[in-house]
Amino acid sequence: MSTIAFTKGHGTGNDFVIIADPDGELTLSDAQVAVLTDRRFGIGGDGILRVVRSGALSEGASTPDAEWFMDYRNADGSAAEMCGNGIRVYAKYLVEAGLVDLAVGEAVVIGTRAGTKAVTRTDAGFEVDLGVWRADDADVLVRAKGLPVARPGQGIDVGNPHVVVALSSGNELEGLDLSVQPMLDPTPAAGANIEFVVPADPLVHAGVGSIRMRVFERGVGETLSCGTGVAAAALAVRHWAGNAAPDRWSVDVPGGRLGVRVVTHQDGEHVLLSGPASLVFSGEVALA
Missing domain, CATH: 3.10.310.10 (Diaminopimelate Epimerase; Chain A, domain 1)
Structure with missing residues (x-):
């Protein structure tokens, strides 16, 4: 030893x-x-x-x-x-x-x-x-303990795979039991981190978007924070919001707050995470 x-x-x-x-x-x-x-x-x-x-x-x-x-x-x-x-x-x-x-x-x-x-x-x-980040157009359903029905997920790749699920309220977010691993259908061969997000009201203030998030990390379970998951969650909400969505985001997780911003380079849009x-x-x- x-x-x-x-x-x-x-x-x-x-x-x-x-x-x-x-x-x-x-x-x-x-x-x-x-x-x-x-x-x-x-x-x-x-x-x-x-x-x-x-x-x-x-x-x-x-x-x-x-x-x-x-x-x-x-x-x-x-x-x-x-x-x-x-x-x-x-x-x-x-x-x-x-x-x-x-x-x-x-x-x-x-x-x-x-x-x-x-x-x-x-x-x-x-x-x-x-x-460079990438949105996945493939359909995926997410089942989680605490959600009565399966929800559609948005695949996001930021160097590792994520599936982001939009929830309707803070009560839904808090009611999730992530001691039980959520199920993906279809199941990705390499697995994926799964993020559950709720937008702030209003979603955008002073040019910055705001969301709350919880995450189940593959190989770990629920964590207080996931940096790439924070980026993926902000990107998914930005993707859903359309062309008028901001490039700067504030993301609250159980462990604190992180910043996300999107900048354009010659090879495409890069996502940056700060905290x-x-x-x-x-x-x-x-x-x-």
Whole structure:
């Protein structure tokens, strides 16, 4: 049994166990990840962020322009393409650990399984460019405990897959029982994160759209926040609202508030996610 160092961090309550492994020497099994993230028998977290150089991983070969690669694993050990809250926490760790020098307004590029992402330090935390987003036109129905009938879902891809469901009221949102996994019909081969959203009234104020959201993350369950899910939810509501919809959004989740904005580049519309990132404590843990 070996001992490894770790740091605990979170972004609006979406929490992670951060493990520094710059040379890629550590191999974690799915079972080890599950134990480390267990909230009763381990450190506790929605996933693990392994801090490793791109050059030390075969996966990092796809992001050679990024020195650092975010090896993100869900709490059940499964690998995920991206994590919007996780990458902000990852950037916070790089800065606090002295691995990068990043002033407010400057950006660092980080490799992920969804490609290279630029993360900019801001006065309030960090903003990540999630890249070009895509709406899926395929029909999908979502069944969830607490909803009397199945609801249509909107597929949104922001580097990882999401299905967004519109609800009619805050009572519907609060009445969901997300301790039970919602069901998708048809079921995507790789699964999907599922977001349930309620628009504010009015939807737009001073040029900024506002929504509330809860999320069930694949491989995890309900979390207090999901960064890419926040982006997907804002994009879905913007998509439904049509051409007059704003490009800036404020999204409330159980863990806090995050910002979303859409900007146009030569390769299409990019979605950017902004919000806080915190490091809570560090320690050592025995790795079985």
